[in-house]
Amino acid sequence: MFDISWLLSLASHFPLDGMDMRFMQQALLALVLLAPMTAALGVQVVHYRMAFFSDAVGHSAFAGVAVGLLLGIHPHVSMPLFGLGVGLAIMFMQRYSALPSDTVIGVVFSAVVAGGLAVVSRDNTIARDLQQFLYGDILTMTEADLCWLILLFAAFLLFQLLAFNPLLYAGTSGIIARAHRIRVALCEYCFAALLALVVMFSVWGVGVLLVTALLIVPAACARNLAQTAGGMFWWAILVSLSSAVAGLALSVQPWMGTATGATIILVSCAWFLVSVLVSASRNENRL
Amino acid sequence: MEHDKTPAIVFDHVSVTRSGLNILDNVNATIPRGSWAVLIGPNGAGKTTLLLALLGEVNYRGRIELGGGKGLRIGYVPQKLNLDRGMPFTVAEFLAMGIQKRPLWLGISRSAREEAAHLLEMVHASHIMKRRVGTLSGGEMQRVLLALALQQKPELLVLDEPSAGVDFEGGRLFCELLEDLRATQGFTQIMVSHDLGMVAHHATCVICLKRRVVAQGAPQDVLTGPVLQSLFGMHMGLICAESHIHRAPTLAPFDPEAALPLTELRPLEQVRQECAEQEKHHV
Numbered sequence: 001m002f003d004i005s006w007l008l009s010l011a012s013h014f015p016l017d018g019m020d021m022r023f024m025q026q027a028l029l030a031l032v033l034l035a036p037m038t039a040a041l042g043v044q045v046v047h048y049r050m051a052f053f054s055d056a057v058g059h060s061a062f063a064g065v066a067v068g069l070l071l072g073i074h075p076h077v078s079m080p081l082f083g084l085g086v087g088l089a090i091m092f093m094q095r096y097s098a099l100p101s102d103t104v105i106g107v108v109f110s111a112v113v114a115g116g117l118a119v120v121s122r123d124n125t126i127a128r129d130l131q132q133f134l135y136g137d138i139l140t141m142t143e144a145d146l147c148w149l150i151l152l153f154a155a156f157l158l159f160q161l162l163a164f165n166p167l168l169y170a171g172t173s174g175i176i177a178r179a180h181r182i183r184v185a186l187c188e189y190c191f192a193a194l195l196a197l198v199v200m201f202s203v204w205g206v207g208v209l210l211v212t213a214l215l216i217v218p219a220a221c222a223r224n225l226a227q228t229a230g231g232m233f234w235w236a237i238l239v240s241l242s243s244a245v246a247g248l249a250l251s252v253q254p255w256m257g258t259a260t261g262a263t264i265i266l267v268s269c270a271w272f273l274v275s276v277l278v279s280a281s282r283n284e285n286r287l
Numbered sequence: 288m289e290h291d292k293t294p295a296i297v298f299d300h301v302s303v304t305r306s307g308l309n310i311l312d313n314v315n316a317t318i319p320r321g322s323w324a325v326l327i328g329p330n331g332a333g334k335t336t337l338l339l340a341l342l343g344e345v346n347y348r349g350r351i352e353l354g355g356g357k358g359l360r361i362g363y364v365p366q367k368l369n370l371d372r373g374m375p376f377t378v379a380e381f382l383a384m385g386i387q388k389r390p391l392w393l394g395i396s397r398s399a400r401e402e403a404a405h406l407l408e409m410v411h412a413s414h415i416m417k418r419r420v421g422t423l424s425g426g427e428m429q430r431v432l433l434a435l436a437l438q439q440k441p442e443l444l445v446l447d448e449p450s451a452g453v454d455f456e457g458g459r460l461f462c463e464l465l466e467d468l469r470a471t472q473g474f475t476q477i478m479v480s481h482d483l484g485m486v487a488h489h490a491t492c493v494i495c496l497k498r499r500v501v502a503q504g505a506p507q508d509v510l511t512g513p514v515l516q517s518l519f520g521m522h523m524g525l526i527c528a529e530s531h532i533h534r535a536p537t538l539a540p541f542d543p544e545a546a547l548p549l550t551e552l553r554p555l556e557q558v559r560q561e562c563a564e565q566e567k568h569h570v
Contacts, residue, residue, distance in 0.1 A: 046371075047371070160390060161390055162390075164391060165383075165387070165390055166384075169385060172368065172370065172381075173369075175339075175342065175344055175365065176363050178343070178344070179445070180363065180435075180436075180439050181439075222375075223373065223375060227377070227419075228375055228377050228380055228391075229377070229380045229391050229392075230391040230394060230395075231375060232374075233391075233392035234392060
């Protein structure tokens with residue numbers, strides 16, 4: 001799509017064994033792009049109480065691949081598009097249905113998981129890919145995927161510049177925001193679309209099971225460490241980015257040999273323990 | 288002050304039905320510009336629903352006309368905010384999020400900070416600028432929400448039970464603050480309240496609601512025994528409260544302006560209780 005070799009050669013200078021290998025450069029670049037996005041959106045997910053939403057979108061990944069294979073579309077195209085569709089559908093149903101939002105999500109969640117499993121059970125050749133979706137594999141990111149990720153990052157940056165304040169307003173109280181002429185619906189749909197796409201890309205990185213962790217854990221750390229809403233944004237990014245890089249570095253060590261996604265989440269959980277201690281000691285000082 | 292004679296709000300045959308239940312039934316009411324309108328009525332009378340219809344949050348039949356069809360800039364102050372109390376979110380940021388275009392993660396601009404400080408000054412809460420929103424008391428939160436609404440430079444201020452969750456003194460101070468702001472900013476104000484004493488003291492226009500409008504008009508015309516009887520279904524009446532004028536300390540000369548009004552409306556039970564307490568103090 002466009003030339004990213006200069007970015008990869010930049011990544012090759014990172015002081016880590018094996019960075020001369022192409023897949024390592026691609027993995028590092030993918031993580032450096034993905035980590036700030038999941039962190040910042042995670043802060044908003046916490047504020048908006050949308051953890052279940054992102055979980056449901058993540059679990060639609062497998063159905064997305066299955067639908068892609070049925071229709072003859074490449075999984076790396078069908079999966080994000082399917083996730084986007086699921087995210088927007090949930091948002092739409094939440095707005096226009098009298099049901100509580102977690103009930104709506106629960107129904108969609110069941111539908112996509114069952115749909116994915118139904119297709120898999122019909123055709124065993126797809127089942128081989130199942131493990132990749134459960135655990136993720138950042139090392140399989142292709143250059144084309146990275147180009148899409150860079151475009152998504154640009155959209156993410158634009159959204160955070162324009163919509164951070166209105167989204168915070170709307171998350172604080174939808175009624176006040178609407179009364180004060182904030183375009184709440186537009187903000188929410190854009191947020192849902194962006195979140196769905198980022199979740200789908202994250203499924204490749206850490207797998208379906210850990211997607212929500214990638215969103216929630218850095219935000220939870222930041223909540224403990226930050227003093228302001230702006231500070232929470234930066235703390236989450238710091239935690240997420242450092243966990244991603246450290247997780248990648250650790251996972252490729254011969255003595256570790258663990259899955260990259262799981263290692264990243266473990267590092268961020270260690271961050272969380274530290275943040276709990278910091279927050280507890282701060283409370284003591286206050287008393 | 289404004290000389291625009293068109294009413295601020297006209298409710299024209301407004302009805303709201305939810306799950307087959309009539310919540311509001313043909314509500315007709317007119318609120319003049321610059322007035323302090325108060326909706327009173329028992330629980331389930333549809334007071335909050337009427338406010339939500341006004342804000343466009345619930346579907347209704349009929350017509351609600353704001354500013355003679357031109358619409359009004361609205362500032363809304365809810366009863367309370369359902370907020371994650373541990374969330375790092377300062378009062379300065381809370382106000383700045385509606386003021387500045389720059390995202391808060393790039394910091395608060397100097398002009399936004401100044402405007403936020405000015406808004407807090409208007410609601411007499413300058414000292415809480417640096418506090419977290421989650422640590423505010425009920426009364427402080429109410430002032431911050433009012434400041435957020437004032438930032439809209441409202442032509443119509445909508446308040447949903449502002450005295451809920453605030454003690455008697457806090458409620459009184461808040462009402463005096465609103466009185467001052469309405470005088471200086473010239474907005475029309477509509478609120479829901481259960482505090483009939485406050486209504487009798489401050490309101491210029493009272494709407495008694497019990498699914499439909501039971502009575503509307505100036506407080507002295509509306510707050511009569513028969514109306515309140517049909518509204519609340521219990522015996523309440525205006526009490527000539529000569530015996531409860533809170534006299535200033537004996538050293539200062541008695542100032543009738545500062546004292547509570549002669550006619551203050553409260554449930555009989557409450558008045559009896561207050562009298563008993565006062566007697567205790569005098570003994």
